[in-house]
Amino acid sequence: xxxxxxxxxxxxxxxxxxxxxxxxxxxxxxxxxxxxxxxxxxxxxxxxxxxxxxxxxxxxxxxxxxxxxxxxxxxxxxxxxxxxxxxxxxxxxxxxxxxxxxxxxxxxxxxxx
Amino acid sequence: xxxxxxxxxxxxxxxxxxxxxxxxxxxxxxxxxxxxxxxxxxxxxxxxxxxxxxxxxxxxxxxxxxxxxxxxxxxxxxxxxxxxxxxxxxxxxxxxxxxxxxxxxxxxxxx
Numbered sequence: 001x002x003x004x005x006x007x008x009x010x011x012x013x014x015x016x017x018x019x020x021x022x023x024x025x026x027x028x029x030x031x032x033x034x035x036x037x038x039x040x041x042x043x044x045x046x047x048x049x050x051x052x053x054x055x056x057x058x059x060x061x062x063x064x065x066x067x068x069x070x071x072x073x074x075x076x077x078x079x080x081x082x083x084x085x086x087x088x089x090x091x092x093x094x095x096x097x098x099x100x101x102x103x104x105x106x107x108x109x110x111x112x113x
Numbered sequence: 114x115x116x117x118x119x120x121x122x123x124x125x126x127x128x129x130x131x132x133x134x135x136x137x138x139x140x141x142x143x144x145x146x147x148x149x150x151x152x153x154x155x156x157x158x159x160x161x162x163x164x165x166x167x168x169x170x171x172x173x174x175x176x177x178x179x180x181x182x183x184x185x186x187x188x189x190x191x192x193x194x195x196x197x198x199x200x201x202x203x204x205x206x207x208x209x210x211x212x213x214x215x216x217x218x219x220x221x222x223x224x
Binding site for chain 1: 147149154155156157158159162202206209210211212214215216217
């Protein structure tokens with residue numbers, strides 16, 4: 001298995017809703033990431049988990065809450081989002097620091113209404 | 114501050130010809146470089162990478178060249194095919210985890 005799987009593929013949520021994005025990989029990668037990508041922009045790093053511990057938070061607002069239940073799973077909990085948070089949310093994983101096998105999922109297209 | 118720059122937002126090439134996508138970087142600590150291909154509403158798909166200890170890496174129709182003294186790398190696609198039409202992102206990293214992406218170059222391969 002050489003994939004990063006993200007669910008759901010599309011999500012529409014209201015500003016008062018609570019929802020979660022899920023990411024799964026079975027490549028034995030020990031680093032997992034959340035990126036946010038707006039249209040016509042490059043992906044921007046949000047969070048990095050290394051060995052199931054949060055190692056980087058790129059000053060992301062608290063309405064985004066990551067969780068790493070185990071080495072294969074990464075969640076992003078969403079609460080009280082704003083319309084400007086609408087974007088493609090990408091999960092990625094890598095073997096470690098070297099960058100080998102840095103693999104992205106196909107993303108969740110989030111629309112906040 | 115953009116540490117990885119792709120100065121050509123778009124490129125159009127005829128089928129069968131060579132596509133050359135360029136990327137410049139400013140951080141001399143970057144030691145690993147990657148190219149990704151992206152279709153709309155999909156995640157980036159890894160194409161090819163190169164470590165800073167090399168100056169060339171080849172995989173089928175794709176070759177990446179690295180010129181460390183110029184802080185420049187390029188992706189060559191030969192021969193170009195219509196299915197290669199997509200946005201190509203250059204990315205770089207140092208010993209940290211995060212990838213630094215360029216803004217992308219939209220490649221159009223015409224029949």
